[in-house]
Amino acid sequence: MATSRTTGGTTGGRTAAGRALAYLESRKNLAGSACGLAGLGLTLAGVAGTYWPVVVAGLYGAGALIAPPERIDTPVFPDPAERLGVVREDLGRLREYVGEVELPPAAEGKLSELLDVYAALLEPGWPAEVLAGDPEAVHALSRAIRLDVPECVDAYNRARWWTRLNPGGESPERHLERQLSVLSEEAERVTADLRETEARRQQTHTTYLEGRRES
Incomplete structure (x- = not known):
């Protein structure tokens, strides 16, 4: 039983890691990161003030929301x-x-x-x-x-x-x-x-x- 749980946990871990890696490479994360960097720039410029974490997080979220969805390849069927x-x-x-x-x-x-x-x-x-x-x-x-x-x-x-x-x-x-x-x-x-x-x-x-x- 212990072996079965370990195997299942390992499989689940690989799945979670794969999903995390896919998100890191996604358009949403790239757009959010770009907006977050813009927030850091505002912080360095003294615009964001003491609320800079909120500004950076908000800009990241906004960028992730406006990013176009990932295109999922359609299944290929035999002609x-x-x-x-x-x-x-x-x-x-x-x-x-x-x-x-x-x-x-x-x-x-x-x-x-x-x-x-x-x-x-x-x-x-x-x-x-x-x-x-x-x-x-x-x-x-x-x-x-x-x-x-x-x-x-x-x-x-x-x-x-x-x-x-x-x-x-x-x-x-x-x-x-x-x-x-x-x-x-x-x-x-x-x-x-x-x-x-x-x-x-x-x-x-x-x-x-x-x-x-x-x-």
Whole structure:
């Protein structure tokens, strides 16, 4: 217990020392010190009289108050291209994982088409730029690649093993096909939304050009 208190005190001491050092270097302290020095000058000139400590302290406080606040750096977040680069790498790992799993032919074909759609949406260049402009589409694609598809494949593998021991009920193959169908529909919606975004962009430019011609 004593060791824990000592460690905590040391950590707290370092934090307090760091804060004190930061204040010494701050604009408030520099401005207050400059005003305080001016107060000392007045004292030496005989202006402050016996109240010079009050004058110096008051000028220091006034300087600290009028100093502009410290600028806090805004957090740096990865740009859309970097985020999509990570998702693209995840898609590559997903392909490797799927390639090692034995799937029924129908599901394997559907999954292959689905992954091809994901790859096309993540293609570096203007397709990825359009995707990056739609945070909801990026989220849906990331979720499908990192969670939905791996869960579909893993659940199928587990259910297939248990079905072999105890046959009956709806087949794991059928469940897998239904899941992939839902994901394919979702990918189609994402693609349609992005296509609509490009169509609106084109229409906006047409309207602008026509309006410029008439003006």
